[in-house]
Amino acid sequence: MSRGQQGRTSVTLPPKQRARSAADKQQRRAQILATALAMWDDHSFASFAMAEVAARSGLAKGTLYLYFQTKEELLLALLEGLLVGWFDALDAGLAEAGPWDVERVASLLCAVLDERHALTRLLPLAATIFEHNIPLESARAYKELLLDRSARSAAGLERCLPFLAPGEGLWLLLQLYALIVGLGQMADPAPMARQLLDEERLSPLRVAFGPAFRRCITTLLYGMQAGK
Amino acid sequence: MSRGQQGRTSVTLPPKQRARSAADKQQRRAQILATALAMWDDHSFASFAMAEVAARSGLAKGTLYLYFQTKEELLLALLEGLLVGWFDALDAGLAEAGPWDVERVASLLCAVLDERHALTRLLPLAATIFEHNIPLESARAYKELLLDRSARSAAGLERCLPFLAPGEGLWLLLQLYALIVGLGQMADPAPMARQLLDEERLSPLRVAFGPAFRRCITTLLYGMQAGK
Amino acid sequence: MSRGQQGRTSVTLPPKQRARSAADKQQRRAQILATALAMWDDHSFASFAMAEVAARSGLAKGTLYLYFQTKEELLLALLEGLLVGWFDALDAGLAEAGPWDVERVASLLCAVLDERHALTRLLPLAATIFEHNIPLESARAYKELLLDRSARSAAGLERCLPFLAPGEGLWLLLQLYALIVGLGQMADPAPMARQLLDEERLSPLRVAFGPAFRRCITTLLYGMQAGK
């Protein structure tokens, strides 16, 4: 009988307790990712330190390396988790009954991202991650996940927005990725940049992610519709 | 006869030769930036090492610091130079006589960026630079440059595209920045990512910057036009 | 049988062997300090390099930073250790039964310092250390240690030398610190200075720390006694 079945009601495996069963290990992995997610809010890739992940997880540094081969693999796993959540929410939304118009789709796309602020900071990181040392297999798994889920959601979009030609759903998603990355970066400035933007003179450069994202999406959708 | 009187036609000041006049110094500075620009193609912010800039420039490490106080200041200067060139070309294009339609503006915007591939990799770096140690004044100078030139070009855009309401020119430019950053990141993958995208199965994720950028711009412009 | 059970009699932990227990770590720390102490003999603050400490300790540079946050903290720890030893010896000496006269106290003070030659070179360093980057807390801890131990020893001195008024014990110690620093500097010249002092003509400038210190102390004590 595994420890996991001994009536332990807590969902979380106490740190420093050995994860013996596969389920325990999965849980530990998830805990590490949860810690990393929380940390990510106030860290850049460079300042995101494995030592701090370990400390915040209540684990030793070496233990992290039992679950993730490198720092990059850990961050990639984090990104995957967020993306899956995002796709799930999007697909669920698109599965609802119509009628769909541009505004409703825009609302859905914004709502789905709204709860996933970390994604806007993590998605641009993907490029940085891939510049570094990650196992080819992890990289391929990520790309395949991205493609498969994109294809599925693209189909949903094409279903809800009849003016989209075949293939335009995927193209729309690619544009969204670009906007998430680009607007995310502008809307989330480093402390010094934020300080500068607080100056009245520079205020026109301020960008609020939510409204800007919505405005972009809407414009894009109307543009695609008009293109017919 | 001094070197200065030899009608030196060469544009490049030989390394290790003292840059005495203001012009010489400007030239040396430009050389360093040119070296940095070339290096930037295969380096991330973290791997971009001052030692390598020096070595590639044929200069000593310390010499770099005569021209740029920090690594960040060097990279910010690089970005500024590219941006200024981009704005100049854009403004020059917009100054030509009309008639302007969406397609012509899109063509201009693409053409202007086409020769400035490095910009798509450097613009997203700005966020990283600002996270690090640069003098507040350098940061402010950059932001003000960005704002001033954006405002000027925005006016040009509003002149050429009558359907743009006041303020929409700047908004359009902000969208462009986001797209440059976002699409740039997707179109310029790290070596490992590129290798993966070469696999047939993942080919739908391939993005060619030029066409994608043009398609986005066109869609956005039609969308803004339709919004009237 | 683990290393820990082998009745390890050696006082020194072999370099590169992991210091696992708290005792091991304390020992490693002490080893580093011992290395630093030996090095200090032929180094100034500026030339005292962490790389050399590491090399001489048979450890990696990074390892030093597991035990001391900065170079300054290491040197401050070295100074603290020497001071504590000095105070301990002084207090032990003063605890012995009297009768105490000036000569006996002078003898004690000299004897106590005699075995701690490094102190005369390290005490003046304190000023330099404090000019640099150390945590405020480390600095305060040092100052409080110095004050507490000084106060305790001052009490001992006042007990043994009845002609000392309350407060004069501490004042005497402050004078001693000044003499240790000042005479220490004169008695321990740099190689070039030593070479010069070897010249017959300059011999009057030679100072032997021990006798000079004793002569100063004696004079001071007689002076304080006469002041009554």
Added chain:
Amino acid sequence: MSRGQQGRTSVTLPPKQRARSAADKQQRRAQILATALAMWDDHSFASFAMAEVAARSGLAKGTLYLYFQTKEELLLALLEGLLVGWFDALDAGLAEAGPWDVERVASLLCAVLDERHALTRLLPLAATIFEHNIPLESARAYKELLLDRSARSAAGLERCLPFLAPGEGLWLLLQLYALIVGLGQMADPAPMARQLLDEERLSPLRVAFGPAFRRCITTLLYGMQAGK
């Protein structure tokens, strides 16, 4: 006719003007030393930068090296100047008619130092200077100066204080050097140390140079007198 005789009333040679005559050169040297003296107040040996001396002098860095072979030689020259002034003042004071008692001599010694605060910060530096690269001849010149002037002043002291045995004058001076160094260091703490000493708890460690120096001298002199 040298430029120096052309009725130039200013005592100072304008920076960047060539020093042609020997007198001009001497003047330029003196200017550099004056600048260095002013700088020394807020600099340690390490932070005392030749570049700043040059800038403050209105000269180029290279020019300094026409007058002083190394940074250390410059500082040694500065120390020599201060010492000579100190000895001059001391000898002048001792030349006045008696009667001399301990208090009057102490007053003289304090007064003579009082105007030369920089000396208390520079004298301890001598050791550091000699640890570095200075020409042997400069070093010997300094030592001989120190010895000669010490001998002369020692004679003056022995004349004024009849209880001093032959040789005790020089010994007294050596003690003074030690006290200047030692007390100087305690009385002139680095900013962080000063901040700590401002805390009430650590106030007993505060030392005011003037009173402390006087008290020490007095005690020493009474001690030497009593030793008869």
Added chain:
DNA sequence: AATGAATGAGGATTCATTCAT
């Protein structure tokens, strides 16, 4: 004599990763 651009050795510190326990 004056300049100041160029030099380049040198040092502190960080942190992902390993591996002995």
Added chain:
DNA sequence: TATGAATGAATCCTCATTCAT
């Protein structure tokens, strides 16, 4: 499985000094 001490490569930046002009 968990640990965490040890590693060591890697990087930015300083500054006394030189030397071509």
